[in-house]
Amino acid sequence: MFSIGTMSDRTGVKVPTIRYYEDMGLLALAERTAGNQRRYDQAALDRLTFIRHARDLGFSIEAISELIALGEHPDQPCAGASRIARDQLADVRARLARLQRLEVELTRIVAGCSGDGTLDQCHVMAALADHDHCVTEH
Amino acid sequence: MFSIGTMSDRTGVKVPTIRYYEDMGLLALAERTAGNQRRYDQAALDRLTFIRHARDLGFSIEAISELIALGEHPDQPCAGASRIARDQLADVRARLARLQRLEVELTRIVAGCSGDGTLDQCHVMAALADHDHCVTEH
DNA sequence: CCTAATGTCTCTAGCTGCTAGAGGTTCAAG
DNA sequence: CTTGAACCTCTAGCAGCTAGAGACATTAGG
Incomplete structure (x- = not known):
């Protein structure tokens, strides 16, 4: 499990931006420690990497949101x-x-x-x- | 003397944007009618045209502001x-x-x-x- | 001269995608 | 057990507008 700081270090996305992505619904709500700090798993790290790359390519938050929603159904056509x-x-x-x-x-x-x-x-x-x-x- | 709507029609700058430029100090405070409506002269129209063109070329509000300030002293070097x-x-x-x-x-x-x-x-x-x-x- | 339609006024809030700061709590190393 | 770094939430700010509310001014037509 990764802290938000570790997520930031691994992806290059700043800590407040990660929280912002959570607010925007791009990242699922993370698990929390007893002291209310976020803990992430590998899937969350992969998703943040995806988001980072898509943002670098200029995709809007909304477009990324749609891509993620589509990604939930890998059996669907990719049109x-x-x-x-x-x-x-x-x-x-x-x-x-x-x-x-x-x-x-x-x-x-x-x-x-x-x-x-x-x-x-x-x-x-x-x-x-x-x-x-x-x-x-x- | 031109109303704000006429200024808008002549320059393609929307009415609220003209007021915004005034707030930002790009346009001098306009004269007002007895009923508090803005009235502009030819110099203001020329300036708004300048602003519009500079914005179209991607200059920031701040850069335009500097250009206008420089323009107040036409005898200065243009460096x-x-x-x-x-x-x-x-x-x-x-x-x-x-x-x-x-x-x-x-x-x-x-x-x-x-x-x-x-x-x-x-x-x-x-x-x-x-x-x-x-x-x-x- | 009056009326109705259109134009204008100020003010506040919202958009995108973050970033910065305050004030307080938790974690992990030694 | 202490201490310092990392974390928490919340609010406000950046550019450059845009939209809307609710009220007042102007102007063209009858």
């Missing part, structure tokens, strides 16, 4: 899990596309300023004031 | 504004790099699942459970 992962990928790609547009604009804006003029001639301020200076919608 | 923009670009590039790694992993994970097996054979669940399935740190 649901597959859909959640594809949704997440679509989300990542959308954010990626947006950031790429921002990168283009910001690079242009920054390149236009050497940093040694005065502000009223500054390309940075002018570019921010007027979207027409941009080459893309963003 | 400060330039630095803020370069910081923002660096931030965007860091997030971009992270999302690109996620995209690689998620694409791999999703590709490994046709969606018509059962969950216990599902690549999605296995990949999420174990980081060793990943090709990158992410």
Whole structure:
């Protein structure tokens, strides 16, 4: 049986975050010692590892919650899990596309300023004031 | 003079968000009518347009606040504004790099699942459970 | 000029995913 | 048995809004 601190050390998830995941229903209520401290088993550690990895991949708490619920029924078709992962990928790609547009604009804006003029001639301020200076919608 | 609704229509910034920006000190306190409603002038509209554009480019409220403060002294060198923009670009590039790694992993994970097996054979669940399935740190 | 509809006001609370702190209790090593 | 680290619960805070309640202001039409 592991204390919450051990769980934290093994997964890299901070102690208050573990408690938060419990509140959110991602982790089952842990057993308690006579003194009311949480004690976890291997299954709980595995689940926390799963959660950590899914969070690192950008899945929301809600999506992870659904994945865990699906995981309770391993005999079911995996279409649901597959859909959640594809949704997440679509989300990542959308954010990626947006950031790429921002990168283009910001690079242009920054390149236009050497940093040694005065502000009223500054390309940075002018570019921010007027979207027409941009080459893309963003 | 423009009402807050007109400001909203012209900039695409929602009415409560305009009030929020005022609270945050990005917009000066507006004049008020006898009935206590905000009335804005062209300078306020220009500033809100600036804020909107900077937000669209991902600048934080705090960064925008600094840019506005710098903008009050157009005779000063523009090194400060330039630095803020370069910081923002660096931030965007860091997030971009992270999302690109996620995209690689998620694409791999999703590709490994046709969606018509059962969950216990599902690549999605296995990949999420174990980081060793990943090709990158992410 | 009056009325009805729409716009605006302030205030509070909620969203995501944590993080920090206060004030108190329990555990484990020596 | 003592002591120091780890743990407990609870509340509040972060960004950047968004939503809703309940009340007042403005404006267009008749």
